[in-house]
Amino acid sequence: MASSPAVPKHLNFITGNKNKLAEVQAILAGVIELTNQNIDLVEIQGTVEEVTTDKARRAADAIQGPVLVEDTCLCFKAMNDLPGPYIKWFLLSLGPQNLHKMLSGFDDKSASAVCTFAYCEGPGHDPVLFQGRTEGKLVESRGSTVFGWDSCFEYEGLTYAEMEKAEKNKISHRGKALEKLKGWLAEQVQ
Numbered sequence: 001m002a003s004s005p006a007v008p009k010h011l012n013f014i015t016g017n018k019n020k021l022a023e024v025q026a027i028l029a030g031v032i033e034l035t036n037q038n039i040d041l042v043e044i045q046g047t048v049e050e051v052t053t054d055k056a057r058r059a060a061d062a063i064q065g066p067v068l069v070e071d072t073c074l075c076f077k078a079m080n081d082l083p084g085p086y087i088k089w090f091l092l093s094l095g096p097q098n099l100h101k102m103l104s105g106f107d108d109k110s111a112s113a114v115c116t117f118a119y120c121e122g123p124g125h126d127p128v129l130f131q132g133r134t135e136g137k138l139v140e141s142r143g144s145t146v147f148g149w150d151s152c153f154e155y156e157g158l159t160y161a162e163m164e165k166a167e168k169n170k171i172s173h174r175g176k177a178l179e180k181l182k183g184w185l186a187e188q189v190q
């Protein structure tokens with residue numbers, strides 16, 4: 001019989017982003033206990049899978065134990081999926097008020113929000129990935145600018161920032177990725 005990885009009863013989610021942490025805590029409430037460490041991890045360049053896998057390995061090495069990490073992309077169809085994993089730096093430079101201008105020269109405003117979680121059992125182990133994607137469009141900022149590009153990403157008429165938190169979590173890239181993680185966790189304990 002193939003041996004299952006030793007999935008702990010709680011997950012140590014390594015992130016420096018308080019808003020991500022709050023969403024993950026809300027979505028996983030009652031499913032798995034979550035602890036958090038804010039470790040400043042180097043993020044490589046590459047595909048989101050490469051970035052997230054590398055992030056998980058670095059986090060597992062840093063704490064010498066099991067970890068959960070996540071990387072979020074915002075991909076513009078007109079730009080062949082850029083900025084993708086590099087959205088953080090565009091958002092930091094432009095701010096949510098100016099982000100929509102990145103597509104002002106294009107008719108196609110389609111954007112995909114992509115969330116990729118990686119669970120790594122510990123140093124030297126291969127991370128397991130769980131990805132969720134929500135299709136929407138890049139719009140002028142509407143709603144609270146507390147969390148990243150929430151006010152610039154519209155899904156079915158509302159920006160993420162205009163939705164109730166629970167509504168966002170039901171349809172979001174992060175919610176979908178965590179549904180997959182939950183399914184995997186349930187399989188491990190059977």
Ligand SMILES: O=P(O)(O)OP(=O)(O)OP(=O)(O)OC[C@H]1O[C@@H](n2cnc3c(O)ncnc32)[C@H](O)[C@@H]1O
Pocket residue numbers: 014015016017020043070071072073087088089091147148149150160174
């Ligand atoms: O420590 P980590 O987990 O890496 O946290 P981070 O803030 O650096 O996050 P990323 O590297 O994944 O970069 C993603 C960027 O997208 C933003 N972001 C992530 N999830 C988001 C969401 O659901 N809604 C809006 N913005 C989001 C986030 O604030 C960053 O600017």
Ligand SMILES: [Mg+2]
Pocket residue numbers: 043088
């Ligand atoms: Mg980061």
